[in-house]
Amino acid sequence: MTQTLTSPAGTSTGLAIRTQHLTKRFDRHTALREVDLEIQSGAVFGLIGPNGAGKTTLIRLLAMAESPTLGEVFFHGEKLDYTRPQFDLKRQIGYLPDDFPLYEDLNVWDYLDYFARLYGLQDKQRSRSIHQVLDLVNLGHKRKSVITSLSRGMKQRLGLARSVIHTPSILLLDEPVSGLDPVARQEFRQVIRNLHGLGITVLISSHVLSDLAELCTAIGILEFGYLVENAPLETLYQRLSQQHIVIGTRGDLKDLQTELRQFDAAVLVLEAKPQTGQVKIRFSGDPDEAADLLRSLVEAKIPLYEFHCEQESLEDIFFKIGHLQPT
């Protein structure tokens, strides 16, 4: 059956990836410890953690580049058997390692053609797939260019094109934006959104948490080989991110602070800037209570010029989560 990038193979509802007690030891060092990971089908899942936490090891196990010491992996409910080739299951996976090889003296088309042939794509289907992935990563205009002539961002997008040439349903990306400038990162994020739009499940590891906060629907946090979080982004924000409100007055800052003290325990002043007449408060109320606070300040004739709510970022959440110590 002919497949196109508009209908990734194996896409379904439910869990795209599940691991059970996944453990990897290298000699005496345990890089992953009994990881029970769950990634919903169609999710963009951000994997974060400090250096050496086990992100690459987890991704390599999922990509079948390594086999686990203990534990199991399931793709769309089907168990991986690391002792057998399982070509059909392998085809469901696209994998972009952090140091993927590019054959620099090939041009873009020939490079993709080479990988499409490795996946056994036949003539017309191969040509159609190459056109599709080039469109997807916005490199159609570079198809005749030699790879050495591409910018780093373009090379990264070409790597991504290579990893989806066979229409996988799950894409594993290991630190794909490291070393990219802000514009290249933005272009890369757009490609990930395109893939998400096609229903491909994406697991992406990165240290650039602001990128992940923009892209991801769910987050996993690894620390010393333990998966200490695995939750939808929304849930993490609700559970761990506090709301701040920045309030600015053209009048006396003390009057504003007096009014805030009267409001109730939902308000805690975190920071006051007399030079700009601003305070930043931690606010544990809901949006209706925030509206009540604003109304009461206006009624108290505080000359407000600013009142805006901010949510703590993914980075703030990351630093809040208890950091485990190596054993």
Ligand SMILES: Nc1ncnc2c1ncn2[C@@H]1O[C@H](COP(=O)(O)OP(=O)(O)OP(=O)(O)O)[C@@H](O)[C@H]1O
């Ligand atoms: N082949 C190996 N042999 C021995 N130890 C290894 C091997 N691969 C990884 N490790 C160790 O396992 C631990 C986890 O490494 P891993 O590369 O998975 O971490 P990471 O979270 O991807 O780190 P980074 O953010 O720096 O890329 C590290 O202590 C690393 O030194």
